[in-house]
Amino acid sequence: MCGIVGLFSKSPVIEExxxxxxxxxxxxxxxxxxxxxxxxxxxxxxPGAMTKITLLSREGEFDWQAMNDEISRVFPGSGSLRPTENxxxxxIDAPASRxxxxxxxxxxxxxxxxxxxxxxxxxxxxxxxxVVDRFGVSGMQGTxxxxxxxxxxxxxxxxxxxHPFSTGEDLCLVHNGSLSNHNRxxxxxxxxxxxxxxxxxxxxxxxxxxxxxxxxxxxxxxLQAALLDLDGFYTxxxxxRDGFAVLRDPIACKPAVMAETxxxxxxxxxxxxxxxxxxxxxxxxWEPEPATVYSWSH
Amino acid sequence: MLGTGTGDGLQLEPLKQMRVFNLDEVSLRxxxxxxxxxxxxxxxxxxxxxxxxxxxxxxxxIDAPLEVTVNGHVGYYCAGMNKQGQVxxxxxxxxGVAENMMSGLVRVxxxxxxxxxxxxxxGLLVIEGDAGSRCGISMKGxxxxxxxxxxxxxxxxxxxxxxxxxxxxxTALGDSLYEARIYVKGKVAGxxxxxxxxxxxxxxxxxxxxxxxxxxxxxxxxxxxRRYGSARKLYHFNxxxxxxx
Numbered sequence: 001m002c003g004i005v006g007l008f009s010k011s012p013v014i015e016e017x018x019x020x021x022x023x024x025x026x027x028x029x030x031x032x033x034x035x036x037x038x039x040x041x042x043x044x045x046x047p048g049a050m051t052k053i054t055l056l057s058r059e060g061e062f063d064w065q066a067m068n069d070e071i072s073r074v075f076p077g078s079g080s081l082r083p084t085e086n087x088x089x090x091x092i093d094a095p096a097s098r099x100x101x102x103x104x105x106x107x108x109x110x111x112x113x114x115x116x117x118x119x120x121x122x123x124x125x126x127x128x129x130x131v132v133d134r135f136g137v138s139g140m141q142g143t144x145x146x147x148x149x150x151x152x153x154x155x156x157x158x159x160x161x162x163h164p165f166s167t168g169e170d171l172c173l174v175h176n177g178s179l180s181n182h183n184r185x186x187x188x189x190x191x192x193x194x195x196x197x198x199x200x201x202x203x204x205x206x207x208x209x210x211x212x213x214x215x216x217x218x219x220x221x222x223l224q225a226a227l228l229d230l231d232g233f234y235t236x237x238x239x240x241r242d243g244f245a246v247l248r249d250p251i252a253c254k255p256a257v258m259a260e261t262x263x264x265x266x267x268x269x270x271x272x273x274x275x276x277x278x279x280x281x282x283x284x285x286w287e288p289e290p291a292t293v294y295s296w297s298h
Numbered sequence: 299m300l301g302t303g304t305g306d307g308l309q310l311e312p313l314k315q316m317r318v319f320n321l322d323e324v325s326l327r328x329x330x331x332x333x334x335x336x337x338x339x340x341x342x343x344x345x346x347x348x349x350x351x352x353x354x355x356x357x358x359x360i361d362a363p364l365e366v367t368v369n370g371h372v373g374y375y376c377a378g379m380n381k382q383g384q385v386x387x388x389x390x391x392x393x394g395v396a397e398n399m400m401s402g403l404v405r406v407x408x409x410x411x412x413x414x415x416x417x418x419x420x421g422l423l424v425i426e427g428d429a430g431s432r433c434g435i436s437m438k439g440x441x442x443x444x445x446x447x448x449x450x451x452x453x454x455x456x457x458x459x460x461x462x463x464x465x466x467x468x469t470a471l472g473d474s475l476y477e478a479r480i481y482v483k484g485k486v487a488g489x490x491x492x493x494x495x496x497x498x499x500x501x502x503x504x505x506x507x508x509x510x511x512x513x514x515x516x517x518x519x520x521x522x523x524r525r526y527g528s529a530r531k532l533y534h535f536n537x538x539x540x541x542x543x
Contacts, residue, residue: 252431252450255393255411271371271392272352281370285390287411287430290450 002163002176003029003149004256005273006237006244008265008296009142018043019140023132025266025273026147030128032176032269033149036162037131038123040172040239043142046117050079051096051169054113054120055103056159057086064088067107074102085134086159087113087122096169111160111197116170118143118241123162143298146239148174155200165206168213170241175202176269177254179232205230209238223247223293235288237267243297252290259283265296321356322349330358337361352392357385360402377404380421393430396423399440405514412449415442418459424513431468434461437478443513451490453480462509464518475528481506483523492532496525 005025009015022039046052055067064083071078071090079091092099096115103110114121122135128149132138148163155161164172179185182201185208190196194207208229212222219240226236227250235254238245246267248256258267259274261283266274274280288294319329329347336343342363350356350370357366358375360383368376368385373392377385381400390408399418406414409427416432418440425433428446432454439458447465454470456478466484473490480493481502489495506520 253412257411270352270373271390272373275351275371285371286409290431 001032001151001153002174003032003269003273004174004176004235004237004267005029005147005269006145006174006239006246006267007277008144008244008298009263010261010265011263014264015143016141018142018145019136020138021277022145022147023128023137024276025268026128026132026137026149028273028276029147029149029269033151034127035152035157036123036125036150036159037128037148038121038150038162038164038174039132039135039137039145039147040114040119040121040164040174041137041140041142041145042118042170042239042241043120043140044118046079046091050117051092051094051099051115052117052120053090053092053096053099053115054122055088055090056111056113056123057088057109058111058159059109060086062086062088062110070106075099084122084136086124087135089120112166114166114170114172116168116241119166119170119172119239121164121166121172123148123164124159125157125162143242144239144244146172146174146237146244153178155198158198161198161200161203163202164239165200165203167206167209167238170239171209171213171219172239173202173206173209174237174239175205176235177233177249179205179230179234181231185229201232205234205236219245220293220295227291235269240295240297243295245293245295246288247293248288248290250291256288257285258288258294259285317343317345318348319345320348321351321353326353326356330355333357333360333362333364333366336364350389354392357383360385363402371408380404390427395425396421396440399423409446415440418442422512424515426515428465434459434478437461441509441512443509443515445515445518447484450487453478454490456480460505460509462506462513462523464515472526472528474532475526476533477528479505480526481509481523482526483518486524486526489526492529493526494529496527498523498525 068081077093082089163174179201182204186204189207234249235256236247257271261279345366347368350372352373354373355375356372358378361381363382366385368387371389375394378397383402386405391410393411396404397416399421401421405424410425410429412430413432414429415423417436419438423442425444429448431449432451433448434453437456437459441460443462450468451470453472455474457476461480463482467486469488470490472493475493
């Protein structure tokens, strides 16, 4: 069991309150997954062709000031590093791949949570109420966001095992369920050059989408292909640069509810997470059909 | 009792008590405890529950002829294990509404999520909107009337009772069915293993009319439904297969 929430703003009022509302939705899902919590927030587009990167220090304490100085030297023209606890958001004047190579060489203790132009991913062990406080999620504004509360079933409880998993530039995935063919699929994807950092099944789903998108599929095509290649139970929510998508497996025993008003579109594992949103009692509510891709974009 | 007899022998009807539980102010546990305090009695008072906001197990475990109106959407297992209670949910319900109901009535004015009426032994479950997947899974004697459509695997392993669907049914309807009867007015996306269409006799139309009336479903003609049941090939031992054991 895990909890998934997603919120997509259709009005400036909701954009201003995005983090606060997402935090409340996540806290409502605490019983579905108290092991770890994560959010992906889409906001503050990096200027020009710059890349926005969320870094995670796996060893906890990290000298972000020194890192900031180093980035200025190695990648001149980059923005200043914005640290929050053991995470920091960098705006780099270089492609993500070059920065990734540099981090792997110079700072192997750092983990790259996300890359893109708008997406930031924060994730950590612990209850939703604690994690959203630590990262100040309630103060974040943005266009859309996803969140996840994890109840670990098949692999360890660590920060890296937490959701969301990045699946490419400004793309991420959260998962409620369990995949049964993830070990074989992971080996296949490794041969295709996809990197994995954990033995987590959901990371394989993220890696699968990364691979299919890299091979030239659209997100919709990649999700249709996932229906054939992923064996197991899942409700996925996938964050994209300008929106999000939802997919349930053909058996659809993992719950999902969607709701829409003039101001927002929301998805959650349960209605009670949606009930915290303004106007929820007047919202149009429905359950996504099995094996059907739903998507919204700005 | 609020009504009392007067000195000159005039007997007033006891006034029906109306109890209101606002779940923003009292806990779900307090509500359910108050309901359970009536269990085993013939108490038939009217209750209203507000601000449910998707909470789980609202009004579960009733065992008295209480009339409970739940205003708003609820989460898992609303009115679960209901016995005698007359529960109306004005909204949508999460998974497992009226699961394991024994008797009484549960009415959902909106849509119901997956496994509505799972394992229920008796009573009547009315869903005025649509129901999700696995509606009536393993039903053991309950009657379920759905005004809208249902999702896949309806009446999976259903043993006894009647499932009436005024709209369409999803794939694998009645898979591994025992002796429950299924009536569908709309399209059936597909039948599950051992589920077959059976002829509609006059007795079946009468049975349907009664069920629709009991459920208070107006404007749906009992004519034009199709009946489905078990081919009884799956659960009867066939001596030709003795070598397989």
